Amino acid sequence: MTAAPGMRDLAHRLLTYEAVAAKTSEPAESATLRVYEKLRQSLSAFAGVAAFESLAFRALTQAKSEASGLWAVQVAADGSLRGLGESEPQIDIDKDLPGGFPAGEGGIILIARLLGLLHIFLGEALTASLLRVTWPVEVFDDRNSAHGRNA
């Protein structure tokens, strides 16, 4: 079973947003790590480090079955991600085209899985509320989605 298309799309939007932000303001860093770290900070404050670590571990296990490139990645006790930075390439926003995901497929899958778990446990409304604390509202505008761009 693969990550739900809606979650992949949302993950892609978050990664794209962070990739753009990294190029314009902050030091280069894996977009996946940036998204993941923001989720970790936000969800650990909200639900506790242990709860986040459990979710992240589950998401990573699911993601590994889809993306073999994640085999070396691990979730630390504080919920942080280890082993991704070396293998995870930067998101190439120039390749941000509909119909396929750019480089960083494993990262997208991991984030999509994490968002998918939140969606399962908290539902759409609460998940969206939590994400809106961290990312600007336009990231969640459907017109910015792959589906929206296709239309």
Next chain:
Amino acid sequence: MSTQEKVKINKLPTGVPGLDEIVGGGLPEFSFNIIAGAPGSGKTTLAHQFVFANATPERPALYFTVLGESAIKMLRYQQQYTFFDPAKLPDSIRFINLSQVVLEKDLGAVLEEITKEVEKANPAVVVVDSFRTMVRKPQSEMDLQTFIQRLALFLASWQATTFLIGEYAEEELRDNPIFTVADGLFWLRQTAERNSIVRKLQIIKLRGQDSVPGLHTFRITNAGIQAFSRTFGLTARKRNPPGNRRLSFGIPELDKMLDGGVREGDSVLIAGSSGTGKSVLATQFIAEGIHHGEPGIVAVFEERPEAYADRAASLGLDLETPQKEGKLTILYLRPLDLSVDETMQSILDAVQKIGARRLVIDSLAGFEMALSPGFRADFRESLYRMIFALTGIGVTILSTVEVDESFTEFPFSTYSISFLCDDILRLRYVSIDGQLRKIMVVIKMRGGNHAKDIREYEITSKGVVILGKRLTNYQSLISGIPIHSDRSDSTDEPLLDAGIEHKT
């Protein structure tokens, strides 16, 4: 200092239907409260209802979770309640987890963390769930007390209304220094009685408020907690002094026996064995009220409303039309496991909804059977409270009760509730001339001048019809096995209490 100069304590809505009445109109603003109880007793749900009712983006609620249930899991379940509005998160309601601080540091660090978040958010409501899990070593109970004292002082200064949620067993209630700090102490209990779960809420303490004492039933449904005040929300209602108006049964001879009818605001009991026509009389009473523009409620427990209306129709009484017109409600209260207060609340809601002036409870035996076994012990007391509350606002209540037919005694009720009733009408079978016939007698009429006659009646297609003459040529009629005597001075006029004139 005059009364005008005293500080006014604002009362905040609890968000729990029925609880505002119990706490005396709302929860005192800036109060420091503890919600205590066993696991699964509804502590978190109660706190959530308060939070959702009061949090705003300008004055949000901070909900601190500690160890135990994670916020993700908690919210997964809590959002199933209808009061849960996801749009309130995170602007109005913010969840903050303190487990790492608790695990790695001490209570001082926890207080520091809470202080930091409170200063940042300026919340109107603060919840710590569960504060007991912060104590990881048994010997640090004293630390917890100091922590709570400092937390209470800090949060009161920051004008926050606070709830600490803690799991406590019943025996921990006594001499617990932590509870002395609290302005309000809410104790939630749930006990299994036979096959039923009985949930009760007690306001053990609430400073500055005139809360309703005692144990109040509550239920947890998909709407959250609903509390049922022991006073049924009628304490604030102005009591109507008993009037002199008489309410007719629509049976002229019976009205005569009752000195013109039942006094408005009375509680009437019709007692008799099966088939004596108790329900028929009750139906005639309610139909006559509707005929005179008095809305009515019939609470039935032993048959469905349709069957009740059909039976009335067979007596020529139309109960369908007034139901459609909102002048009559037939409540079917049969589900088992109801608490007596819940059942009575349903009746009260119906009474208040249509402005009912007459209420029929048919029957008390059915009412009792509809209750959860654990509540049957409270039946008589609760019935007393409801009758007192409803008659106090001028509603006239007619209850039917089945009594075992006995030929050695003449009981009025199996519930020893005759003292609750202003008027008692007793129906019974008698064996006369080889026939099983029916008689009725007014046993009691508080403040009234009722007939002492024993009258024979029949149930016809027009309902109860009292036969022409009082029975004078029999002795020991109420035994059910009368002895024929030679007297034959029957009269159509009812004989009233000696020395009291019949008022017309």
